[in-house]
Amino acid sequence: MTCATWTDPAFLGIPVAEGRILRIERFAIHDGPGIRTTVFLKGCPLRCAWCHSPESQLLQPEFMPKPERCIRCLGCTTACPHHAVQPAADKGPIAPDACDTCGACAQACPTGARELVGRTMSVDALMAEIERDRIFYDESEGGVTFSGGEPLMQPAFLLDMVRSCRASAIHVAVDTCGHADTGALLEVARDADLFLFDLKMMDEERHLAYTGSSNVRILHNLERLAAVHSNILVRFPLIPGVNDDDKNVRETGAFLSALRLTRVDVLPYHRAGMAKYDRLQRPYPLADTQPPTADLQAHVVRLLEEYGLIVRPGGSS
Ligand code: SF4
Ligand code: SF4
Structure with missing residues (x-):
């Protein structure tokens, strides 16, 4: 018996020319340069305890x-x-x-x-939605960001979309958790202009405990991506009591520095997604966790800067 791979049209049981879309957000300004249309694809292999978008986790509607x-x-x-x-x-x-x-x-x-x-859309239909905002991309040097969920959970569809955007001269960013098929990631990297790569924590056991998955593949993928792509912005979600200790922050800084990556956004944990857990009738795993203080954020920024990184505080995890 052979296993389906990401290049197999039967992968995930969705026709390659179609994708599962969670929502489309227009005029986004935090997901890459300029004014952007952010396309959230449904489905994620991780189950981060702090996830503010739990409705994005399952592939199905x-x-x-x-x-x-x-x-x-x-x-x-x-x-x-x-x-x-x-x-x-x-x-x-x-x-x-x-x-x-x-x-x-x-x-x-x-x-x-x-x-x-969650709804199914064809490549053509999604491209038509994206094209509607072209004037804003052109005027602001913006473009499209594919986010999720994890967009690489639908690798063939993502690849079609990224190539279609490139053929239409639209700037493409891919926002990934890094837990993806390495071959698919590198194939997408040929045509994507920018990666927003989430790096949550360095310790494998802790990563497993808080996200449901090992980080071995994520670290490997970041290494492989850094070797072939020159435009990677790392995003570090700062969650008190989870990954805010000096050891983790220093190991993160050392790892990125060794890969010659230079830019990191520190994204403070927030509780804006809590109400969605109620609506989905799921327990919220970090009910007792509070957002990081300004002092903690400044401390983490300073630690990362010690590794020669250009660190921007702000955004949202
Ligand atoms: S319950 Fe709603 S979504 Fe399901 S088949 Fe009926 S109308 Fe369609
Ligand atoms: S308001 Fe309530 S009963 Fe009426 S359509 Fe909506 S869910 Fe159904």
Whole structure:
């Protein structure tokens, strides 16, 4: 038996010409240079305890209801072609197996109480969305950023998109957690202008405990990427009690310095995603963690600067 690889159209069971999109954000200014359109792809191999976008983790579409908005109008129940909807926004489908995530119930909902996150789009349809903002890219030297989730979880689709953008002379940034197939990453690197590469912590055991995965592949991929690509901005999410100790910060600085990487953004942890966990009926893993103080952020910036890095505080983890 052979295994599907990232080049195999059957990879993940989605046609190569289509991708699972979480959302498209226009006029983004924190995901690369200029004014950008950020395309969030759905699906991520990591489960970071501090994730502020838990709705991006699963590849498949999912309901993220706002029960307080439900007015019990039964619009969703009537709209469902499979009679699978319970007439309340906080209830999942009556028969989950019957639900093909067509989204008709969410579209019929007049209050936004029943929201379905994740949709399938073709390369052509997504390119058309991206082209709508071309004037802003041209005027601001901006472009498109593919983020997630983890965009390299849909490698063939991402590669098609990156190549299409390049063919259309649109600047491309790829925002990655680095936990990806190395071959796919390097193939995307041929046509991507910029990588935003998240580096969370150096200790493998701790990485496993807080993200659900080892960091061995991530560190390896960053090494391989740094050898072939000259435009990598590392993003270090600063999470008190998780990765803010001097040992980890110094090991991070030494690792990046050895790879001759120069730019790091320190992204302070925030709790803005907490409410989404409630909506998805999942526990929030860092309920007791507070954002880092200004003093801690300044300290971490100073430590990283000792390794010759150009460090920018700010942004959001
Ligand atoms: S997504 Fe479609 S099939 Fe699923 S419950 Fe809603 S209307 Fe029914
Ligand atoms: S359509 Fe929306 S508001 Fe109406 S019952 Fe369904 S979830 Fe509630």
